[in-house]
Amino acid sequence: MTNLKIGGVPEHFNLPWYLTLREKAYHPEGINLRWQDFPGGTGAMCKALRDGSIDMAVILTEGIIADIAKGNPSKIVQVFVSSPLRWGIHVAADSDYQSVDDLKGTKAAISRFGSGSHLMAYVHAQQEGWDLEKDLDFELVKNLSGALEKLPQGIGDYFMWEKFTTKPYVDSGLFRIVGECPTPWPCFVIAVREELLENQPELVRAILEIINTTTYEFKQIPAIDRMLANRYDQKLEDIQLWLSQTQWSQQNLTQEQVNQVQNQLLKLDLIENKIETDRILFDLNYTFSAE
Structure with a gap:
């Protein structure tokens, strides 16, 4: 069993991860995936990816792209939520x-x-x-x-x-x-430390397959709106509105989307220069199929 740690904000977007972890869905793949809450958000996760205290993160698109441009040894393997934050x-x-x-x-x-x-x-x-x-x-x-x-x-x-x-x-x-x-771009992506991508990409593919199957069917889970409302102390009507506005993804960012984010960061002087897309995105040779 390989121990891996993933970080994310303790918010409703990440309930699919909780469901898969509760069911120990990664164990048959030989993966003991553990979740760490980051109430401090993207900045704290970028630091954790840099120092190796987590292997993966569900993280804001603009934040991780800015930090990769500044030397974070991670890459984006997939969009998690494609709708704006x-x-x-x-x-x-x-x-x-x-x-x-x-x-x-x-x-x-x-x-x-x-x-x-x-x-x-x-x-x-x-x-x-x-x-x-x-x-x-x-x-x-x-x-x-x-x-x-x-x-x-x-x-x-x-x-x-x-x-x-x-x-x-x-x-x-x-x-x-x-x-x-x-946000003028997809809000959450899944970033993975390069060390894991280089040495055990098959584990990352297995994790994506499991979480993607869950997010693809997420809105059809019976009473999912009530579960979300209860778990995150939300009004049911607010959660129903949020669900109607939120789309999960099983694809990676496009080069055009990466350019859009980098152009904005550069314009705001939040990065010194743009970097090549292949330094930001990693191709796992994986395609999700709903069948």
């Missing part, structure tokens, strides 16, 4: 800020530098036509729990996070949502 722009409930325009020149609370909350703050600022030097500043809060604690204290002015994950805190009156910023 819908980032909510949140402020403390008692904040004076009433609109996105009010946030110009204030501090974005972020989990860490290189995280999705950091990179998407740049994307959002550019979309709003802000001066990236003068109108954008940051406050480190580590994760969602940190933002819930710090924003009401006036530490950081707004916080960008997946809007359905934060919806219970909006409903309870801790946060207000003043806007949204969907």
